[in-house]
Amino acid sequence: MFTGITHSHHYIAYLLLLTAISTVAYAIYARMNNQSIGAAENKLSLITMILAHLQLLFGLILLVKTYGDATAANSMSDIMKDADLRRLVIEHPSTMILSVLLFTLGRMKFKRAEGDNNKRKALIRYMGLGLALMLAVTPWDKLF
Numbered sequence: 001m002f003t004g005i006t007h008s009h010h011y012i013a014y015l016l017l018l019t020a021i022s023t024v025a026y027a028i029y030a031r032m033n034n035q036s037i038g039a040a041e042n043k044l045s046l047i048t049m050i051l052a053h054l055q056l057l058f059g060l061i062l063l064v065k066t067y068g069d070a071t072a073a074n075s076m077s078d079i080m081k082d083a084d085l086r087r088l089v090i091e092h093p094s095t096m097i098l099s100v101l102l103f104t105l106g107r108m109k110f111k112r113a114e115g116d117n118n119k120r121k122a123l124i125r126y127m128g129l130g131l132a133l134m135l136a137v138t139p140w141d142k143l144f
């Protein structure tokens with residue numbers, strides 16, 4: 001079961017990175033061109049949310065196993081001293097949870113804000129910051 005979830009977590013990562021980058025890039029482009037809010041921002045941010053939450057769900061399941069395996073074989077101070085292990089068990093999961101939280105806040109504020117300008121600002125600020133965190137802790141060496 002974990003193999004299937006690892007594969008899903010691996011392939012959803014490509015799709016999520018693509019849609020998250022598209023959402024933020026489109027919002028910035030539309031703001032620069034003073035376009036009014038259309039269906040594109042709503043659809044792009046919704047697809048990003050679905051993929052981000054799926055990734056969160058699979059990531060949390062993987063974390064239970066990875067954390068269990070790591071702590072069974074190492075003490076917490078060994079995990080903290082080993083850069084690769086620390087990245088896998090601590091840094092990647094915690095930063096990604098924060099990133100998905102920012103995406104969710106961005107989408108909630110996008111839906112609730114009044115006016116095109118405020119809606120777009122929510123996407124650019126929250127999803128932009130979430131995306132920056134996501135790009136920082138994506139394990140690129142494992143992805144390609």
Ligand code: HEM
Pocket residue numbers: 046049050051053054056057060104107108111
């Ligand atoms: C770890 C499990 C999950 C948690 C804790 C979680 C939490 C949340 C929260 C707090 C919201 C914001 C609700 C609001 O707008 O007020 C949300 C929205 C959403 N979630 Fe999740 N979720 C989870 C899993 C999933 C999964 C597995 C999917 C789909 C595959 C999903 C799809 C969505 C979508 C599409 C929205 C946005 C709905 C909209 O804005 O119209 N979530 N989720």
Ligand code: HEM
Pocket residue numbers: 006009010012013014016017055056057058059060062063064066088089092093094096097100134138139142143
């Ligand atoms: C949202 C919370 C997330 C949690 C809790 C989480 C957790 C994890 C864990 C525990 C692993 C290690 C699995 C193993 O033992 O090999 C992992 C691997 C990985 N994660 Fe996440 N993750 C999250 C989000 C993300 C996101 C948003 C992306 C990318 C956009 C991502 C991309 C990856 C990749 C590429 C791997 C390596 C998988 C492989 O071996 O190919 N993760 N994640």
